Amino acid sequence: QSALTQPASVSGSPGQSITISCTGTSSDVGGYNRVSWYQQHPGKAPKLMIYEVTNRPSGVPDRFSGSKSGNTASLTISGLQAEDEADYYCSSQTTTNTQVFGGGTKLTV
């Protein structure tokens, strides 16, 4: 149950695009399409942004998109806005019927 690997930080200017990677193994990210992404602002609860690799819950802007290739999933945010500045976490189902999170990525806009 090792944590998934994410970059500690990424940054971008308003209007630009950024991508956050999330690397696991064939026992989690690579083995399932149950990869999710969460946004967390300081002092707040996490918010689901992407589920099942590519799907957006109702109300999440289409500037947020997800993808996966092999053991690595990615979150792309296009048209960066100031309110996107937050911590982002990926999560994946595992072979042991548990979930595992990534270490988190701090996005600076």
Place this chain on the structure above:
Amino acid sequence: EVQLVESGGDLVQPGGSLRLSCAASGFTFNYYWMTWVRQAPGKGLEWVANIKPDGSAKYYVDSVRGRFTISRDNAENSLYLQMNSLRAEDTAVYYCARDGVTAASDYWGQGTLVTVSS
């Protein structure tokens, strides 16, 4: 409106016990898997445990297995986490979350703080 409200967080000594509760409303509680996730101060999220809608299956992260027990009372729309043999490294904000049909946690509570210290 879906609401999840955690309670029970407190300061407890190492080796002690604590029971967290999560009151759910605004959805049919007994249809959904439920999850506990924790976040140590200044650290990332850590998945702790989840439980099947009827309570017949429960899964735990290795670091709490044998010490923590997740349970639910569908008649009371409540989720629980019994924490025994607490350690300093269990200090964290504990969130309860609803797992949607896709296994993603689509609603979260505001969290309750557990501090393990002498």
